[in-house]
Amino acid sequence: MKSNTSEHIGNLGDREAREVLRRNFIGSLAYLAQGAPHVLPITYFYDEESGFLISYSSEGHKIRAMRENPAVALGVYEMDTGARWKSVMVHGSYLELSQIDAKTYLKRFSGGIRKILAARGVDGQAFIQDFSSKARDGQIPLVYCIRIEDWTGKCRHS
Numbered sequence: 112m113k114s115n116t117s118e119h120i121g122n123l124g125d126r127e128a129r130e131v132l133r134r135n136f137i138g139s140l141a142y143l144a145q146g147a148p149h150v151l152p153i154t155y156f157y158d159e160e161s162g163f164l165i166s167y168s169s170e171g172h173k174i175r176a177m178r179e180n181p182a183v184a185l186g187v188y189e190m191d192t193g194a195r196w197k198s199v200m201v202h203g204s205y206l207e208l209s210q211i212d213a214k215t216y217l218k219r220f221s222g223g224i225r226k227i228l229a230a231r232g233v234d235g236q237a238f239i240q241d242f243s244s245k246a247r248d249g250q251i252p253l254v255y256c257i258r259i260e261d262w263t264g265k266c267r268h269s
Contacts, residue, residue, distance in 0.1 A: 123197060123264025131187055131199045131264065132157040132164070136227050140166075141184040142205075144176035155185065155257075156223035158216070163256035164201065165220040174253055177205035183257055197266045203257040213254040220254070 123131070140153045151173070155166045164185060168174055177183060181204040190196040208216055228234070 119194070120265060120267045123199065123266050125262075127197070127266070128199045128262050128264035129157075129159070131189055131197050132201070132262075133159070134227070134230075135187050135189065136224050138164075138185045138187040138201075140173070141186070142173065142176050143180045143182070144172060149173070149176070153185075154224070156220045156227075158219050158223065158256075160219075161216075161256070162259055163206070163216075164203070164259065165216050165223075165254070165256050167217065167220065167252035167254050170253060174207075174255075177255070178207070181205040185257060195268055197264065199262055199264045201257065201259055201262045203259045203261075206256045206258050208254045208256060216256060217252070217254045 136154055136156060137152055138155050139150050141148060141150045143149070149172075153166050153168075155164045158165050183203060183205050185201045185203070186198060187201070188196065188198045
């Protein structure tokens with residue numbers, strides 16, 4: 112018997128897409144470097160107050176590429192089974208933060224991640240300690256945001 116899977120795939124509304132971003136903290140960042148697409152996982156926090164996705168990184172290939180071409184995308188996925196999933200694709204632009212803005216958003220990032228982990232019954236202290244140890248070792252992270260321009264969401268239900 113042939114199954115028509117497209118019957119089960121639908122669009123997420125803005126509220127549902129926002130929930131997927133809010134519940135998660137790992138996404139696939141897409142950016143262009145020297146004309147070639149790159150995709151890699153990042154830790155992010157969706158800050159509803161500002162409407163930004165907040166993240167951090169050390170200086171390197173990704174940061175240099177996003178400075179040169181600030182157009183980026185972030186894919187976030189929730190999968191129960193192959194028959195039940197939700198995904199959100201955010202399109203936006205890279206915005207590098209400095210000084211007090213970087214400190215403010217870094218605090219929102221770490222507090223937000225801690226809350227997400229606590230809601231899952233996970234102690235976020237190890238994550239925060241790892242992050243803090245990098246700062247203590249002189250590897251001050253570069254804080255950046257993705258200014259959300261639009262998003263689309265899809266879902267599949269069995």
